[in-house]
Amino acid sequence: MSKVLVFGHQNPDTDAIGAAIAFANLQKELGVDAEAVALGKPSEETQYALDYFGLTAPRVVETIADETSDVMLVDHNEFQQSVSDIEKLNVLWVVDHHRVANFQTADPLYYRAEPVGCTSTIVLKLYKENNVAVPKDIAGIMLSAIVSDTLLFKSPTCTDEDVAAGKELAEIAAVDLDAYGLDMLKAGTNLADKTEAELLDLDAKSFPMGDKTVRVAQVNTVDIAEVFARQEALKAAMIAENAEKGYDLFLLLVTNILDSDSELLIAGEPREKVIDAFNIQLTDDRASLPGVVSRKKQVVPQLTAAFEG
């Protein structure tokens, strides 16, 4: 087997980068010439976690086919969220916790998906099944991924398995789970010095729905009002992105990580699908979504159903 690159989705979050580092390390322990790479730079939250545990950010790649044909995907499967030349590559492994869509291979492969809160929870299982010990620094980034994806276990995507994995990894990493977790989440909420375009790109994914392309961005904060002070500028940036990238509909979910509530801002059409999906009224293209913190569980399925309805 040639060199194998392991990576998470575009606009990588802490799980996309953490699970790639952890799974590449496991593959190396199993004898594979694996390297973790990333489809973008770490966010401030992820960089905080990498620095805390003394890890280096994975090399950023734009394309892959020029250096190898063999890849392993973590934390995603949909081709439009993957590396730009994914269709030329041979996917050997997928470890993921999302729906399966817009994904296909020519050959049989390893595919391990579970409906848990974080890919790193599944990667921990794979370490155990293969009797490989998790190193301290890698336990730290895996723990950080679980804290990030589950908002410190408060997201409805969080399962008992994520909580147990988080506690186990915190012991290996020798950190106080709650204190470290909150510090890490807060490190990702420093939004003031970012442009609107940067905010929209922090954690954004595209989804084909019906014959439309829907972009769903999420921003974590401890102060929703601070973000919406820039509402008009954000709206203008969303309209500009729709035009430039060909999105039909843009949803920005601004999530208070302390209260576990979100405020939604949208641009584009069909806006009635958003109204149907969440049973809301839009005022100035904006609505409150109390209790909503998970794009995967509380936004994408509802929107998908509205588009299919």
Place this chain on the structure above:
Amino acid sequence: MSKVLVFGHQNPDTDAIGAAIAFANLQKELGVDAEAVALGKPSEETQYALDYFGLTAPRVVETIADETSDVMLVDHNEFQQSVSDIEKLNVLWVVDHHRVANFQTADPLYYRAEPVGCTSTIVLKLYKENNVAVPKDIAGIMLSAIVSDTLLFKSPTCTDEDVAAGKELAEIAAVDLDAYGLDMLKAGTNLADKTEAELLDLDAKSFPMGDKTVRVAQVNTVDIAEVFARQEALKAAMIAENAEKGYDLFLLLVTNILDSDSELLIAGEPREKVIDAFNIQLTDDRASLPGVVSRKKQVVPQLTAAFEG
């Protein structure tokens, strides 16, 4: 959770039925209200195995949405190989050993694929991971599935894990692996009393390739010449199926299970893709494929590449 139906692909082979019985039993042991069903009647080979181990053939269903919305797929994922109303159903689990294609869900799910020779080999792992003992009769049908899919460990799809699983299950089932395996395979080669249409339907799957639909049927025998004594009638039946079902290209692979060789007969277009895929000359739409026994590993990827090339 409502009732859950567990099933393999259309034109079920021994793994499609065996893995469904075995995985449904595991789910029941884990507290799920699961029932194994099938998308067709057992073949003679499968019926031999069911009878040998005192099992009843799963109920045959045509559609599912009228009785439940929750399903688990074994030994397949491609929707065109699944139940006719699959797009209305909620897929909770997939256990498979094929490529992933033409498959999608709205929600996260359990997906467990490995590039091993048989789904039942993966199901055995799942029993172990969940600390559930495999009952004797179910070990028997799982063993039969492994023998069937790997042609008694001679197929290039067979891995060390399949061999180990087969031996372990043979002990639980208390059978002589080689003697039972050959008897079971021979039970499936009684072709004389079948019509040509029945032969073509014994173990057949459809694959979208480029903008064409390709049907690939496989028949196991201990006497290839006996099957090709009916070459003209088989050809006519293939042409008739192409017209009736909308297939563009029909490949019939007649496999000698003792010699591990196959003879190919084709009908339809584009025939040059077949010539390219296997680097063969066709005489009377027929060619020898020495050493070819696996549709999944030695036919579908090569054809797919030819269509993409």
